[in-house]
Structure formats: structure tokens, C-alpha cells
Amino acid sequence: PFDLPAGWIGDDSGDNISDKNSSFNELTALYxxxxxxxxxxxxLVHYRRYFSLNHKKGLNNVLNSKQLDDLFKNNQIVLPKKRNYYIQTNYSHYVHAHHSEAINKARELMSPTYQxxxxxxxxxxxxxxxxxxIMTRQQLDEYA
Structure with missing residues (x-):
């Protein structure tokens, strides 16, 4: 835990799952x-990753409100650029960086439709x- 700057609200207030941060990372803030x-x-972004349209790093290149307004004229959701791995699947990419037991158990617990x-x-x-x-309230409600 750390002290937030004055005026900031932590994800440990209101209706929250802050105590699950070690398992769900920044998704506790999304919740x-x-x-x-x-x-x-x-x-949702986090401490070292931000949206930028000019593909440059640094806080001076963060997506601004005018750019966001322009994006939402034709979109309901903004995501990072898609990564293509060509030689491995999403599953193999995951299990190369994490333990396979958790993702396999998640599949096992799903209904056949979700599987x-x-x-x-x-x-x-x-x-x-x-x-x-970045998404509209309606899209977030459906996603969450």
C-alpha cells in the first residue's frame, strides 16, 4: 500500500475487490x-502503458481528449494494437509465460457453450x- 496523491480515489473504496489485486492486477481498478x-x-491503462496515436513513448504522447472524441465518433471500444504471433497460438503464448494449470482449470469450469x-x-x-x-458504459456493462 502507498499514499495516494491528494484528491485521488483508490480502488479500495466503495464497492471493490481491491483485496484480490495480487490475483487480478489492474482489473481490480476496472471493477x-x-x-x-x-x-x-x-x-483502463496502467503505470507504464498508455494509449498513443503517434506510436511514440512518453507522457507527452498520451492520447488526448480531442483524439479520444475523434475515435469515439466511429468506435465504442478502443484497444491496443493487435499483436500477431504467427508461430504460436494464444494458448501456447500464455503457457510459455504462465503455469498452464490455471488456464486449463478455467476452461474446465466453463459451460460447453463458453468452451x-x-x-x-x-x-x-x-x-x-x-x-x-477505453469503452462506453454500455460496452463495459456487457464486458464486465
Whole structure:
């Protein structure tokens, strides 16, 4: 735990799952925003990754409100650029970096309908990484 700057709200207030942060990382902040914010658009980035349209790093290149408004004229969700791995699937990419037991158990606990979709996604070779997103309230409600 650390002290937040004055005026900031932590994900350990209101309706929260902050105590699960070691298992769910920045998704505890997304849960907090879903349950406690009344914003029309909700986004999630984290301490070292930000959205940028010019593909340059650094806080001077972070997506600004005008760029975001322009993006939402034609989109309901903004995600990081899709990564394509060509030589490995989403499943093999995951198990090379993590223990396979958890992801295999997650599949086992799914209904057959979800398993079919899960299997399709795990066989793909591309994905949007980093738990980063910006979306409308409606889309967040459906996602969460």
C-alpha cells in the first residue's frame, strides 16, 4: 500500500475487490470503475502503458481528449494494437509465460457453450494485450 496523491480515489473504496489485486492486477481498478463511476466512457491503462496515436513513448504522447472524441465518433471500444504471433497460438503464448494449470482449470469450469468460444480464441494467433481499454458504459456493462 502507498499514499495516494491528494484528491485521488483508490480502488479500495466503495464497492471493490481491491483485496484480490495480487490475483487480478489492474482489473481490480476496472471493477472499481464499473461499480462506482457514473462516467459515460471508462478506460483502463496502467503505470507504464498508455494509449498513443503517434506510436511514440512518453507522457507527452498520451492520447488526448480531442483524439479520444475523434475515435469515439466511429468506435465504442478502443484497444491496443493487435499483436500477431504467427508461430504460436494464444494458448501456447500464455503457457510459455504462465503455469498452464490455471488456464486449463478455467476452461474446465466453463459451460460447453463458453468452451467452444474459448477454444476458438485460444487457437488464434493474434490478440490485444496489456489489459488496456477505453469503452462506453454500455460496452463495459456487457464486458464486465
Amino acid at each position: 472499481w470503475a464499473w461499480k462506482n463511476s457514473e462516467a459515460d466512457i471508462i478506460g 467452444t468460444s474459448y477454444d476458438k480464441i485460444m487457437k488464434r494467433t493474434g490478440q490485444h494485450l496489456f489489459n488496456m481499454l
